[in-house]
Amino acid sequence: MDTLEAYLHRQQQRVETALDQWLPALDQYPPGLMDAMRYSVFAGGKRLRPTLMLAAAESVGGDSEPVLPAACAIECIHTYSMIHDDLPAMDDDDYRRGKPTNHIIYGEAIAILAGDALLTHAFEILSSPDLTERFSAEVLLQVSRCMATAAGSFGMIGGQVVDMISEGQVVDLSVVEYIHRHKTAALIEASTTVGGLLGGGSPEQVDALRAFGHQVGWAFQITDDILDVEGNAATLGKAVGRDAELDKATYPAVLGLEASRQRATELMQHGIEMLHTFGDRAEPLRQIAAYIVSRDI
């Protein structure tokens, strides 16, 4: 493969092009809504979840081109969750990725509706003719179920609720683990699982990709918590120290920085072990996993 940097850049470019194609156009009615949807989608994300989905499809020998719409769908879900998370009633963040958050630009009402629209749009994409022409309806329903479960009350939303109600509380490690595994790992796990499903992986391969995604997603959130303590606000494009300010339940708060770093590394290694039968085609996934715990942004 290319260097990881070149690989990530190439996949990111493909995702940007596909997102532009799969989101409602700016000139479509009603005014304001499409702008708000696009504003947050194109506010400069790393496209980690779509890239993992494409890499997962390729890791089982699949063609990642027809997977691009589903990669856009997962980015829509991720973006909606950030728009709602940043709202004044939630984390009340004014900046994300160095840019004003959605409600700062468009107001709270449109921010809520743009989030709702992006979540809904994900399921429109997953049932669109472009996908139904290319994949069996059975597989697409599995994909839809996988994403809905990961995003729902027993997945991401459950994690966000526990994250919020744990603010200012003394919590033990099991609560922090619940938050990480649901708020973040669930959707990353869905990314690699869906990649495996649409890439035509065997049930065993899809299971391995699911486990890989879960461990790596969990390691990603621990690293996020560490960066909130140690990171550079300019590099990260958002305020640091917000977790401590909100008295959030985080790994560093419960275990300390050193043990948190160690836990993230262990999870990443466990994740990579899941792919031991995958051969060279899984090299991008392995390198992304290693990058996730060593990144500074």
Next chain:
Amino acid sequence: MDTLEAYLHRQQQRVETALDQWLPALDQYPPGLMDAMRYSVFAGGKRLRPTLMLAAAESVGGDSEPVLPAACAIECIHTYSMIHDDLPAMDDDDYRRGKPTNHIIYGEAIAILAGDALLTHAFEILSSPDLTERFSAEVLLQVSRCMATAAGSFGMIGGQVVDMISEGQVVDLSVVEYIHRHKTAALIEASTTVGGLLGGGSPEQVDALRAFGHQVGWAFQITDDILDVEGNAATLGKAVGRDAELDKATYPAVLGLEASRQRATELMQHGIEMLHTFGDRAEPLRQIAAYIVSRDI
């Protein structure tokens, strides 16, 4: 058929039982979220959309029993839209159906997340094994697409955006029509369409049910606007005169009460005409259509 009252009561009971079964149980983790989801779902709705879906399935000779999960899914979408619509940043309503709104009881953050969870849950239901065992994956994907499109940026959310940005504006009839057809008619149209699809209707029958749902949904919203002017707050269980207070774009505001009433009646009649080939099995749909424009709640 029974009297309309008995028919509606019977279908409502079936929907209540199914909703109880299809929503996450109260004792499931995380605490608070499931309560908030269930609170608004069981806050006493008429279950119009689920009932129309069941009646539509029966109108094409289908068994409505396996349609119940999809009927729950559309009620989840409807309930989410009301929770978000009532938020302080949106219409800022403290009461709905005679009860405090979701954010009044659970706070804004949980209300936003409970709405998100209900929307997501709809798509979990539509791809659940209970449905995939009973219907073809092709039909279920059509159902999922129909609901997502009706609920999304070119459907319900689009209508809500225009509703909101039109507050305090001088608007012409075309804008009010856009609001009604998208904010309300889209989801009611999806109810009858999905009923036709899952009931095994022919493409012509499904098209007729789609058109019926659209006209009747539109008539429903005009009637809602009229009741906001003329209705009784105690009967309606919510404040009246809110549209005028918020200077909303409504039919009575643009056309006057008498012309609005006439328009609702015409739409209802057009809707019923769509079903002229359906025979007696469509009698409940016809009677519900007539009820929609004559109701006082």
